[in-house]
Amino acid sequence: MSIGIGLPISDPAALLDWARRADAGPFSTLGLLDRLVYDNPEPLTALAVLAGATTRIRLQTEVLLAPLRETALLAKQAATLDRMSGGRFVLGVGVGGREDDHHVAGTPLRERGRRLDQQLADLRRLWSGEPYSAGAGPIGPAPAREGGPELLIGAFKPKALARVARWGDGLLAAAPPSWVGGLFDTVRRDWQEHGREGQPRLVAQVNVALGPDSVADEAKTAMRAYYAFTEMADHMVSGMLTAPGDIRAAIRAYRDLGADEVMLYCWGSDPEQVDRLADLC
Secondary structure, eight states: OEEEEEOOSSOGGGHHHHHHHHHHTTOOEEEEOOOSSSSSOOHHHHHHHHHHHOSSOEEEESOEEGGGSOHHHHHHHHHHHHHHTTSOEEEEEEOOOOHHHHHHHTOOGGGHHHHHHHHHHHHHHHHTTOOSBTTBOOOOOOOSSTTSSEEEEEOOSHHHHHHHHHHOSEEEEOSOHHHHHHHHHHHHHHHHHTTOSSOOEEEEEEEEOOSSHHHHHHHHHHHHHHTGGGTOHHHHHHTOBOSHHHHHHHHHHHHHTTOSEEEEEEOSOOTHHHHHHHTTO
16 A cells, blocks of 8 residues: 655645655655635645656645636646656546635536536546547647546545546545545445446545644644634544554554555644654555
């Protein structure tokens, strides 16, 4: 099982240091979250910069809120990043549930699921080289990976999980081991029912903070602010792992459930966490 690292959002300039450290270590992937009405770097732009600062590690949106974006431009951006990074880009997508993000983007919140369904179908079609429409030709460049960059779907509910087998390459599940097993089983079953070859890629995410108390305190403050809109921020923060033994146990639990990769998502800005977490891999 591979282990990736999720990047904090509080200091975009510091992400170059994080990326170089992770690229030199045992980590498989760099992950970066997405919001519009928030103090975070735009993920496609940031990952493009990090692609130039690294050589081997994958670069993943975790997750990109696709309904906020125009589909043709997103197809071009993703294909460009995939091509220029040598196939290291992973597009993780989700619907987004923050009303202010959709308000600013001009996208109806209640239509986000239907919009994502259409976007996923269109992305696959455009990445295969088909014309955009009868009046417009293909949208290049061709991605490095035939059919487009690896596409992960962030989902929890059955209807959303079904998108994995219909259009995706795998699932991105930001949930504890006690919950992830059922999500994995649902995706595996849908995959077989759709007659897909091979197996879906299963990626889990757990929130961590490793270091002095100040690191954990900063991480909890950042995470609580990010999830304030849910009215469950304290519950979300309570699931953050801050002890080496707990992080190791979670990694083992995800491995036992059949995860292909676990993303250790960091919310504190101290880059020394990269080296501390590397010692647990």
